[in-house]
Amino acid sequence: MSNFLVSNYSLLSAPRTAVFKIQDELTSLQKEVTTGRLDDVGLSLGGRTSQTVSLRSQQTIVDKQRDANSVLTQRFDIMQTSLQSIADTGNTLLSSLIANGTSDTGTAATEQQAMSSLQQMVGALNTSSGTRFLFSGAASDQQTLKFSDFVGSGAQSSVASALSNFMTTNGISDMSQMTDSQLDSFLNGDFANLFSGSNWTANWSNADDTPVYNKISDSETINTSYSANDEAFRNIAKAYVMMSSLNSSGMSDSARQLLSNRATQSLSQGLSQMTTLQAQIGGSQQRLDATDAQLKSRSNVLTLSISSMEEVDPYEASTRVTNLTNLLEASYSLTARISKLSILNYIS
Amino acid sequence: MSLLSALSNARSSLATVSAQTALVSRNIGNAQNTAATRKYANLSAGAAGGVQVVSIAQSQNHALFQSMTSATGGLAAANAMSDSLTSIQNVVGDVDATTTPSNTLTALQAALSQYAVSPEDPQTARAAIDAAKDVVNSLNNATKAVQSARKDADDQLTAAASDMNDILSQFQALNDGIVKGTATGSDVTDLVDQRDQLVTKLSGYVGVNVQVRSGNDMVLTTDSGITLFETTARSVEFTPQTAYDATVTGSPFKIDGVSVSGANSAMPIKSGSVYGLLTFRDETAVTYQGQLDQIASTLVDDFSESGTYNAQTGSFDPATGTSASPIQKFQGLFNVALGSTVGAAGSISVDPAFDNDPTLLRDGQTVDYNTTNSSGFTGRLNQLISAFSTQRSFDGSLGAGSQGSIISYAGSSTAWLQAQRSAAKDDIDYQSTLLSGTKSALSDKTGVNLDEEMTNLLDLERSYQASSKIISTIGNMVDSLLNIR
16 A cells, blocks of 8 residues: 555656657747748648648649740740731832832832742741741641742742743733733632632641640630631732732733732732731730739639648747747756655655 | 563564565665556564564556556557558658649649640650659559558567467466465565566557456456456467558458457457557558559549541541440550559559650540641640549548549548548547556556655664664563572
8 A cells, every 4th residue: 555646656757758748849840930831731730631732733733824824825925926027018018019109110129029028928927936836727846838938939830830821821922911801810810729728738838727725724725726828828928929920020011000909909908817817816815814814813822822721820839939948948957856856865 | 461472572573674674675676667566564463462464465556557558558559550651651742742642643734734735845745744654653652652551560460469479478477376376375466566567568469458356367358358368378360461462451360269350350459559550451551542543543544545446547536436336445644454443553554655655645546536647736635634623433432532523532532641640640649648647647556656665664763673672671671680689
């Protein structure tokens, strides 16, 4: 039997177990203070971990979606710039056509200007961004046009042979002999035929019209493919070729007048069609801007939600560290005092 | 009454005081031994009025001892579970680690989105395949961690079985000694201390119920009633498996021929490290493996290709099936060894053909999705991306939900693991507080207090002095008597 209520073991072990517990808590709190994040997120949150896991996954998806969207935005920007340069060149030619009239000297200048405009358009349509040719549509790894220089290309020879065939068939030995009605039938017939959809892809373009859809948000999908096969480009190219490659300087004045009218007509039609195209791309750009703003605010909300779950208040954590340090010191001094306390000191 | 009887009384007093002093020194020697109890002498008056030590007794408290052993068992079970779960957690990683199955899946979805934006770029295609490999590695590694944790549990069970057999045979020797000593009336208190210590040790392995029968004979049963010791030690049997994978079932742990856990057990135990290890090996680990397998098989399904045979082109078209040519399904990016879903997470791999030609992801391997062979084709990729957010059905018995997208399922699987860890940690906190409480209470009731022993020693010193004084006084008196002439 024992008359005492406390054994030596429990007297000394009580402060000792307290020390272990405090030290354990202190190590995890120290980590929380330095990282600002829960020591062991999974352990602290338990079953609620699925929330932070799903928030993190959403955030990754949102951030990567924004990256992907910024690539699309950049492509659309480059496309708009290219289209604008084509439009500017086209408008300049249009005003020259009107200003230069149909005199011999003016014609030579127009011919040259049309050729350089054509070359400019070839360059603009062949624009690439990264590994992708922007106006190739679905065939994005193919150069948009079959050639980088119209001079010496298959397209140029197809025009030349169509013209010479027409002249041979109609018994025209020299350009100046071509009558207005003959020119008219050539322009509406064989020549217009060169710029039909199938001949365009045979002689000019590698582009693929199949629409390509990209997800720009969870719910929204847009067509990101705009190809050089659009009628706008065919009409503009037709006008440029008319002015540059049909030997307009050799024509009679009235034929030249007709040619110039037709070219003006085709060019203005093409330019207005291109404005529609630009508006379409602009619409997509606007969708991307709106989506990006939405994704950005969502990403911010997600960051806040994740931090509210996983992060600790640094002030609270450091206050708790201070408290624990005090407790630990108290525990140490208590252990020391209890161990000194013994009846042996008082009996002799 | 005579002078001589007074002398003999004083002598017996001296003898008793010496015996008690010996006990005091024994108690002081054991003051720091937590297993030792306080010993004391039972005294009685002799026939002629002297005093004598009848027996040596010890302070005991059976109820507190029983609650201490049960807390030991509970703590051991919680510790075994927590350690095993932590070994898995270390491989799977923190919620922000890039190696968790849910994070690698998210990364794969993101890589596919990037690929869909630049489907002609071989670099983005390669990045998507690399992300797929990360998913495979994550699932493979998690499976390895789960199975090696099961193997560890098996090894610990083997050690536990042999240790328990040792303890029980030592217990038998001690119990025999105690029963004999009690019958002959000799001092068995130290043996009883040692026997109690063995019971405490044993309760770390399985929850133990203790019964003390007449003659200080102890009977041990598990907390479920299986006999561990009654007169003789019962054998503990366990045969470990040589290796573990998801298809291997652990062998039963038997005490006295009775299996202690599992559905077939008539008397399943409820605490002790054996309980914790068996629960982890046969339930927790199997459930988590099941969740990983669900993720893997769903992933294989998401990336599979289905189409109908087109006799004209000789290839498979992604068309709706007809009765003449029904839809056929082929494994796509992810391959898994054929068979049931069990172990899918361990055997899932990225098809080498995709590794050689990442654009198969865009065009399809067996089924020809990209009929025009456009480099900008995104139809298949968009289909794969949306598969990540499609609602799927999962095996609800595995504890991570039955409906949801594959990513949300992977998230709840991670949460399930963390919830198990969290529960195990709370259990450890509770059981260790309980254990240290009951240990202190038991020690207060049965342990040694140095101050008490020292004050007792003072008493004993005084009575020794008094008895000596009596003897010397009686001696003087007898001398006076003899000096009469």
